[in-house]
Amino acid sequence: MEAPQEGTFAYLILAGLGFMLLLTLMVVIFVVFYQRKFFRQQREMHQLEIRHQKEITEGIVQAQENERERIAQDLHDEVGASLSAARLFINQIQYEETLPDMIELADQAHGVLGTLVQEVRRVSHHLSPLVVEKLGFTGALRTLFQQLEVNGLVIEHHFSLEEKMLNREQQLALYRVVQEVSVNIIKHAEARRVTLELTQQPGFLRLWIEDDGKGFDNPKDSPATGIGLSGIRARASFLNARLTMDSAPGAGTRIEMLVPL
């Protein structure tokens, strides 16, 4: 067998070297371009994160403002009005000449003050997380529903969860979400029946709230937008939950929240 020519060896080795050179050059060029692309993607993601954080902060601020507005409104409409009425009754007593008239006015003042005490208790319950600590998460929700049913609303609820699976912050955030949704339903939905389900599923907790109210076309057109929805969104974000809302004019509203456990 004839020995290979010098040129053949040279070509073979050069071809191998050329191939390796090309391959490594491609790797280096790939690194440059991929790194640039990756950097751009990371920057975009970072900006999205900042925007999201900003939205959450705005939501929290908005929720605080709404809460203050509601407290101010409650104090003005209920407490303020009742106190004015009580003051009037008490003031009137000095002008009455007969004892029965005085007693009647005192009774009326007593009635107004009794209502006022209840009202203050309601506002206090609404504000304080103690209700969740005292009665437990589901107990607090049941108490909330009893208060809401006074407004003529029929609430069907179904709980299937272990409370200890949720920590204190999660329980409070979920309680506030239900509270916020309920207030929106009473104020804006004109609903008669509300269904609420809290079911624990593998890896997450599902909160489902459905009402038979007037609904709305677009969440942006919802009367609840800017009032309670920003607070609900902020709390959903705090819980790392997925929040979906479905509504149509005349077809009620359905809210689903999936909270990872």
Place this chain on the structure above:
Amino acid sequence: MQYSVQQIMLSILVIPTWIAGIIAVIRFRRAEGWTKVLCYIQFLAFITQAYSDFLWHRKMTNLFLYPIYITLEGSLFIWMYSLMLKSTWLDKARIWLILLLAFAVCSKYFSFHSFQDFINHDVIDGLSRIIEGGIVIALVSAYFLKSFSEIKTPHIHREPAFWVSGGLLIYFSSTIILYIFANFARRYSQGFNQSFWVVHAAVNFLLYVAYSIALWKLPRKERLLI
């Protein structure tokens, strides 16, 4: 004394080694951390190249320099990447990797009876270069992986570490083939052997150009203003 075309090309292609050495001297005060080690590598290459050329012009064998150079250069690469990657694992493994490389390179010479045998031996130590190349390619890959996981700049080509790593990856990936056939080429024919080393010098040229760019791009040391 007449030189062949290949010999003239070899002398020209070695110029970036001198340039990189000079830039390393100029930039030495700016260098810190891993870039200081890069300067040491250039000084080592500069001195070895000068001594090797001196022996070559005097028609003396310079092949005994290979194991010494590979051990020192490989150790400096390991040290440089342990500083560059800031990896605790590599910090701990650094000394063992250096000892392993030194043992792998020197074990072949334990059978020599005298130092003169070592000086006169006439075989290119291709295997040691391949071992060094394997270690360097692994370190370079670690650098590129880290550059993906901790992206700090959209322009990686402005980073000195990128030029060093890119140059080393190209050099060692390409020359592994050359070192496998180095002793075969030497025995095959003188012309083939010289062409062989011209190709090596061309890849080496790219490596030292990359070193020079990296050293030139070294940022200034930040000064504290009081």
